[in-house]
Amino acid sequence: MMFTRTPIEGAWLVDPEPLADERGFFARTACVDAFADHGLNGRFVQQSISRNTRAGILRGMHLQYEPAGEDKLVRVTTGAIFDAILDLRPYSPSYRQWFSVELTAQNQRALYIPRGVAHGFQTLTDLSEVFYQMTVPFAPAHSGGVRWDDPEIGIAWPPCQNRLISAKDMALPSLTALSAY
Template structure:
């Protein structure tokens, strides 16, 4: 696996190193030892999927509040998304900065998201399925979000006029 640091402290793009032959390919997607060498937690206690129907669907920006913060590994198993993360950790050198990357079932890349960093994505294809692996269980009372279009952050979403849920439209602006 190849780990590439992003501008967000503690966040990495994780790329597979496929072994291919006439039958297709094989690659590791998670290895505890490899993650540990990069200071990353690979002890995922929960996995979830989301399926979005329609190009331009936007989900985000979500995180879990203390003491239920989680690290996430996000990978696309069908279609393509533009994945965005936003650093909300006041003590971080990348506080209030965002990073975006295309993840797809073709490029097999994943994004490792540290605790305290909000996450969202926009679909680039008519259908997209996303696999989330988390280091802490989902806790509904700890669910938080910030508005995906908050001018305080200026996230440059790739597609205009996104399809956004009422819940995600109601997240507050950053103070």
Template sequence: MQFLPTELPGVFVIEPEPKADDRGLFARTYCRDEFAAHGLCTDWAQCNVSFNAKAGTLRGMHWQAAPHEEVKLVRCTSGAAHDVVADLRPGSPTYGKWVAVEITAENRRAVYIPGGFAHGFQALADGTELFYQMSAFYVPDAARGARWDDPALGITWPACAKRIIAPRDLSFPDLPI
């Protein structure tokens, strides 16, 4: 695997190194020793799937407040997604900054998201599914969110004919940046 750092310290794009032959390919997508060697989380409490029937579905920006912060390892198992991570760690020199990565079933990339970062994505194809490995259990009282179009973040989302967003995600307040 290749661990590619982003502009946000601690956020990585992880690319598998497939071994291909006439049958197809084989690639490692997680190795506890390799993650530990990079100082990354190796203890996953739960795994989740987000299936998105329609392109234009937008979910986010979500995180859990301390002491229930979650580390996430997110990959696309079907379709394609514009995946966004924003730094919301108080006192961080990159507070309020964000990065976007296209993750697809074809490119097999994963995004590693440390605690203290918000995460969201927009499905780029019908039938897009994301698989999440999570370091912490979901705690409803610790769930937080920022609006996808919060001017304080200024995230650039791909244009689409119709965006599908849950009422909860539309109701998040502006961040105090």
């Protein structure tokens, strides 16, 4: 695996290093020791998928607050997404900064998202599936986030004529209204 730092403190792009032959290829996508070598938690205790039926679906910006903060590894197994993260950790040198990357089934890239960093995505193709690996179980009482379109954040989402967003995500607070993290 190849690890590449992002501008968000503690967030990394993780690319497989395929061993290929005439049959196809084999590649590791997670390894506790390789993650530890980069100071990352690679012990994923819960895995989930998000299946999205069409292009233009937007989910986010979500995170789990302490004491249930989670690290996540996100990859696309079908289709393509514009993936965005936002650092909500006041102590972080990248506080209030965002980063985006295109994750696709073709590029097989994953994004490691540390605790305290919100995550969201917009599907770029019909039928996109996102695979999540988390270091702690989902804790609904600690689930929250911030509005995807908050002008104070300014994430440059891809243009979309027919964006679909849940009522729950539309009701997330702005960064200013967000209570102390």
